[in-house]
Amino acid sequence: MATLEEFHEDFLQSILTDADSRGLLQAQSFFEVVCEDLVSVGDMTSNYSPAEYIKKGMEVYGYDYDDDRKILTVLNHQFFQDESIQTFTRMQMEAKFNRLKTFLTRSVDGLYKDMEETSEAYSMAYNIYKYFQKRQLLRVRLMLLTDGKATRNLLELPSDILEGAALDFRVIDINYLHNIYESEAKSTISDIVVDLPCLKINDEENSYQSYLTVINGDHLVDIYEEHGQKLFEQNVRTFLQFKGNVNKGLKITIEHKPEMFFAYNNGITATASEIELGEDGHLKKIKNFQIVNGGQTTSAIYAAKRTSLIDVSKVSVQMKLSVVKDASKQDDFISKVAEYANTQNKINNSDFFSNSPFHKDMKEYSSRVYAPAIGGAQRRTKWFYERVRGEYLNSQAYLKTAEKNSFALENPKSQVVDKTLLSKTEIMWLRRPDVVSKGAQESFKKFAEDITELLEKDNLAITETYFKDAICRVILFRTTEKLVSAAAWYDGGYRAQTVAYSISYLSELVVTSGLQLNFDLIWEQQEIPFELIEMLKLITQQVYQKITHPATGYANISQWAKNSMCWEAVRNIDIDFPELDERLFIYREEKNYKIKESKDVKILEKAIDNQVFVLNVTNANWKMIFEHYRNYKGIRSLSNMQLGILEKMSIKQITLPSEKQAKILYQIYDTAREEGLNLN
Structure with missing residues (x-):
C-alpha cells in the first residue's frame, strides 16, 4: 500500500488532471472527488448537491440530506493544492466553520428570499429553511474537506444545538481520505x-x-x-x-x-x-x-x-x-x-455486479489495447480501467523509479477511467440524463442493471469495439464539460445536468436518424472532431436554457432535472443544425458488421485463453479437484462426461486439451475455487 505522502502526491495529480480534462477549477474538482469518496463509504448520500455561495462572512460549497436518518450536512473546504502536506490549523478551521455556521443560521432565517431563484445556492438555502420549518432534522453536520492534515485533537470538536437539532463539527482530512483508499473494506471507518x-x-x-x-x-x-x-x-x-x-x-x-x-x-x-x-x-x-x-x-x-x-x-x-x-x-x-x-x-443478478465478467473484460482490453499516437507523439498509450479505487496507484507500488516513469508514460493519469465515471457516461449515452442527475450511485445502479441484462442476452457483448466506444464516450463527456465551462452564455450552476442532458440529446438525435455516431473517428483522433464540437455548442446552450426554466410546479431546478418529464422537454428541443460532415456518422448495418467481427475475435481469444489457463494449472490441483467432485463434496455435481474429462486431466491422459475440453475444465476449476477449494 502507498504511504500517506505517496497517496497525497497521487491524489493531487488526480485532481489537477481531472480539472484540466474537464475544464473545472481545481478546487471544484477537489470538492467533487472528495464528495464522491464520502458517498462511496456512506458518509454522505447520493442526494448531495454542489452549490457554491460566498458572501461576506459566509462560505459554503454544497449540502447533503440523509432522509433516512434526518441528517443535514453542509459543506465547506480548504484546498491547499501544495506538493507537501500542509497542516490545517485551528485558526483556519474556526474561520471556515464560522462562515458555514453563519450561512446555516441565515438560511434558517429565510436567506433564500434574497437570492436568485435559478441558482443552485437558492435551492440549497430554500431546502435548509424547509427542513428546519418542518422539523425534519435530528442532526446537522458542518463538514470541512481538506487535502491538509488536521491534528487529531482538532478532528473531534464539541457539539452544539441549533433550533432543537444537534449540531456537529467534522473535518475530513488527507488522513481520512488515505484510509478510504487504503482498503476497499474501509476497516478503520466502520469499527x-x-x-x-x-x-x-x-x-x-x-x-x-x-x-x-x-x-x-x-x-x-x-x-x-x-x-x-x-x-x-x-x-x-x-x-x-x-x-x-x-x-x-x-x-x-x-x-x-x-x-x-x-x-x-x-x-x-x-x-x-x-x-x-x-x-x-x-x-x-x-x-x-x-x-x-x-x-x-x-x-x-x-x-x-x-x-x-x-x-x-x-x-x-x-x-x-x-x-x-x-x-x-x-x-x-x-x-x-x-x-x-x-x-x-x-x-436481481445486477445486485452482484461487482463480480460481473464485465470488469474482467474491460480490464483485459484496458491492459492490451493501445490508443493511437497523436500530436506527433512517438509513444502509444493505454486507457487504464480502474475497477477498484487506488488500483492505478497500487499498480506502481513495487516498481522501481525507471519502471514507474515508464508506467506513467504508457498509462497517463489523464487516461484513467474508473467504473463510476464509466457508468455515468454510458447512462448518458443510453439517454437517461434524469438518472445521471440523481447522482453517481444511481447511475452506477442503472448501469449495473443494463449491463447485466445485456450479458444475460449475449455473453460476448463486451468486445474490443465496445471498450473503444466506451472510452470515446468518456472523451465526449470531458469535452462537453469543457465547452460548457468556457461558454460565454454559461453563468455558473447546473453544469453537470447540462452536460448529461446535452449528451443524451446528441444520442437521441443519432438514434432517431437511423445512423450511428462514428466512434472510430473519435478513437483514431483521441478527441472530438471540430464539426461535432460545433454541434455540441448549439446543443449545450439550448439544453441549458431548457433545464433552467422548469415546468410549472418545479421551482427547484435540481429536482426538476431528476424528473423524466425534464428529459421529455429536452428531447423535444428543435435545433436547426448546419450541414453536417458525413464522416461523423456511419450506417447502422456497418456498425453491426464490425460488432460481429469483434465477437468472432473474442470467441477465438477466449478459446486460446482457456487452453493456456488449463495447461498452467498444476497436476496436484487437478487431482484435488477430481477427488473433490468424485466424492460428491461439491455444491454442484458433475455429469459423467465432465467427471471423465477431469479424471483424464488429473492422470495426465490429456496432454493438449481441445477447445471444448479446455472450456469444460476451466469452468470446473472456477467452480471448485468458488466452493472454497484451496487452489494455488
Whole structure:
C-alpha cells in the first residue's frame, strides 16, 4: 500500500488532471472527488448537491440530506493544492466553520428570499429553511474537506444545538481520505464498540470464524445512527421502505409483538475483519463491521423508532457474525454469503455486479489495447480501467523509479477511467440524463442493471469495439464539460445536468436518424472532431436554457432535472443544425458488421485463453479437484462426461486439451475455487 505522502502526491495529480480534462477549477474538482469518496463509504448520500455561495462572512460549497436518518450536512473546504502536506490549523478551521455556521443560521432565517431563484445556492438555502420549518432534522453536520492534515485533537470538536437539532463539527482530512483508499473494506471507518454475549461456532483451523449473538433494538438503532449506510456498503440490497409485505410485517411485529421479533425474523448476517473478546467472553469490538444480509431489518427497526416513534427496547435481533481475516478473500466471501443468504425479497443478478465478467473484460482490453499516437507523439498509450479505487496507484507500488516513469508514460493519469465515471457516461449515452442527475450511485445502479441484462442476452457483448466506444464516450463527456465551462452564455450552476442532458440529446438525435455516431473517428483522433464540437455548442446552450426554466410546479431546478418529464422537454428541443460532415456518422448495418467481427475475435481469444489457463494449472490441483467432485463434496455435481474429462486431466491422459475440453475444465476449476477449494 502507498504511504500517506505517496497517496497525497497521487491524489493531487488526480485532481489537477481531472480539472484540466474537464475544464473545472481545481478546487471544484477537489470538492467533487472528495464528495464522491464520502458517498462511496456512506458518509454522505447520493442526494448531495454542489452549490457554491460566498458572501461576506459566509462560505459554503454544497449540502447533503440523509432522509433516512434526518441528517443535514453542509459543506465547506480548504484546498491547499501544495506538493507537501500542509497542516490545517485551528485558526483556519474556526474561520471556515464560522462562515458555514453563519450561512446555516441565515438560511434558517429565510436567506433564500434574497437570492436568485435559478441558482443552485437558492435551492440549497430554500431546502435548509424547509427542513428546519418542518422539523425534519435530528442532526446537522458542518463538514470541512481538506487535502491538509488536521491534528487529531482538532478532528473531534464539541457539539452544539441549533433550533432543537444537534449540531456537529467534522473535518475530513488527507488522513481520512488515505484510509478510504487504503482498503476497499474501509476497516478503520466502520469499527463498532459493543458488549454482546456470543457463542463461537467453529475452530481456528477454518478460513473464517463464526459467532452467534443477540443485539437489542435500541443498540442497533444507535449503531445505524452513527454509521449509516457504511454498514451496508457490501450489502446487495437497499432498504425498500414499508412498501413490500415483508417490511409491513416487520413494522407490525416491532409495534405490536416486539418480544416475538426474535422468533419471527431471520436476523442479521454480518462480517468483520477482526473482533476483540473481553475476559467475560463477550464481544467488545467488531472491526470492519458489514451487514451483508439484514439491511431491511436494521433500517426497519431504525425507521420504527425514529420516524414512527415506536419503542424498540424489547426487540431482540439474532446476529450471525463471520470473521474473515484474509482481506484478499473478504470480497468473495461476502459476495457468496450475500448471494446465498438474501432470500427475503427478490434479488436481481445486477445486485452482484461487482463480480460481473464485465470488469474482467474491460480490464483485459484496458491492459492490451493501445490508443493511437497523436500530436506527433512517438509513444502509444493505454486507457487504464480502474475497477477498484487506488488500483492505478497500487499498480506502481513495487516498481522501481525507471519502471514507474515508464508506467506513467504508457498509462497517463489523464487516461484513467474508473467504473463510476464509466457508468455515468454510458447512462448518458443510453439517454437517461434524469438518472445521471440523481447522482453517481444511481447511475452506477442503472448501469449495473443494463449491463447485466445485456450479458444475460449475449455473453460476448463486451468486445474490443465496445471498450473503444466506451472510452470515446468518456472523451465526449470531458469535452462537453469543457465547452460548457468556457461558454460565454454559461453563468455558473447546473453544469453537470447540462452536460448529461446535452449528451443524451446528441444520442437521441443519432438514434432517431437511423445512423450511428462514428466512434472510430473519435478513437483514431483521441478527441472530438471540430464539426461535432460545433454541434455540441448549439446543443449545450439550448439544453441549458431548457433545464433552467422548469415546468410549472418545479421551482427547484435540481429536482426538476431528476424528473423524466425534464428529459421529455429536452428531447423535444428543435435545433436547426448546419450541414453536417458525413464522416461523423456511419450506417447502422456497418456498425453491426464490425460488432460481429469483434465477437468472432473474442470467441477465438477466449478459446486460446482457456487452453493456456488449463495447461498452467498444476497436476496436484487437478487431482484435488477430481477427488473433490468424485466424492460428491461439491455444491454442484458433475455429469459423467465432465467427471471423465477431469479424471483424464488429473492422470495426465490429456496432454493438449481441445477447445471444448479446455472450456469444460476451466469452468470446473472456477467452480471448485468458488466452493472454497484451496487452489494455488
